[in-house]
Amino acid sequence: MRIFVDVLVVISIFFAFAGVVGILRMPDAFCRMQSSTNISTLGVVGVILGGILYAIFILQDAAMAIKLLIIGIFYIVTTPIAGHAIARGAYRHGVRPEKEMKVDKYGEDLVEK
Amino acid sequence: MDREDLEVNHQELLFFAICFTVMALLLFVRLFKGPSVADRAVVIDSIDILTDMALILFALYSGRSVFLDIALITALLGFVGSTLVARYLEGGL
Numbered sequence: 558m559r560i561f562v563d564v565l566v567v568i569s570i571f572f573a574f575a576g577v578v579g580i581l582r583m584p585d586a587f588c589r590m591q592s593s594t595n596i597s598t599l600g601v602v603g604v605i606l607g608g609i610l611y612a613i614f615i616l617q618d619a620a621m622a623i624k625l626l627i628i629g630i631f632y633i634v635t636t637p638i639a640g641h642a643i644a645r646g647a648y649r650h651g652v653r654p655e656k657e658m659k660v661d662k663y664g665e666d667l668v669e670k
Numbered sequence: 671m672d673r674e675d676l677e678v679n680h681q682e683l684l685f686f687a688i689c690f691t692v693m694a695l696l697l698f699v700r701l702f703k704g705p706s707v708a709d710r711a712v713v714i715d716s717i718d719i720l721t722d723m724a725l726i727l728f729a730l731y732s733g734r735s736v737f738l739d740i741a742l743i744t745a746l747l748g749f750v751g752s753t754l755v756a757r758y759l760e761g762g763l
Contacts, residue, residue: 581699601723616730621735638753639756643708
């Protein structure tokens with residue numbers, strides 16, 4: 558059983574490392590946001606699943622498993638909300654992608670208002 | 671239940687937690703270099719999540735559920751903080 562836990566956590570570390578490299582290397586702010594999502598979805602899910610398996614089968618502690626489940630559900634629900642809010646706030650603050658956009662419907666909507 | 675009560679030894683969970691901490695420290699480069707406020711907000715959010723994962727792994731390693739409570743509170747504060755920064759950038763605060 559500890560092999561399953563280790564494999565899940567290693568997968569999670571791989572995706573989190575990919576996200577970190579993306580944040581450090583991507584050219585502009587929106588690309589970096591897209592790469593940070595990698596950390597907060599796949600990086601979280603592996604650790605949470607592995608932790609639930611570890612808490613049930615090795616520690617045999619149901620309270621820890623339920624707390625881990627609550628943390629996982631909270632992350633899955635709130636990460637898209639925070640990402641969307643930051644992207645919209647960055648656009649309205651004046652951050653633009655590095656290349657010039659060909660289609661910019663949200664900017665046209667803002668101008669019409 | 672403390673760690674000493676268990677007969678199994680799981681040093682690798684500590685190693686994984688150190689991996690997450692090192693990745694969180696790597697992100698400080700972007701935090702100091704980031705050209706706009708949005709970059710810094712995203713990086714703060716990511717550092718929060720990575721330290722949270724390290725806390726969860728350390729809670730599993732030590733067998734104490736206090737660290738899980740701390741991890742839950744860190745997750746809540748990270749969500750509230752990043753949403754607040756986003757609202758401020760939008761100009762509607």
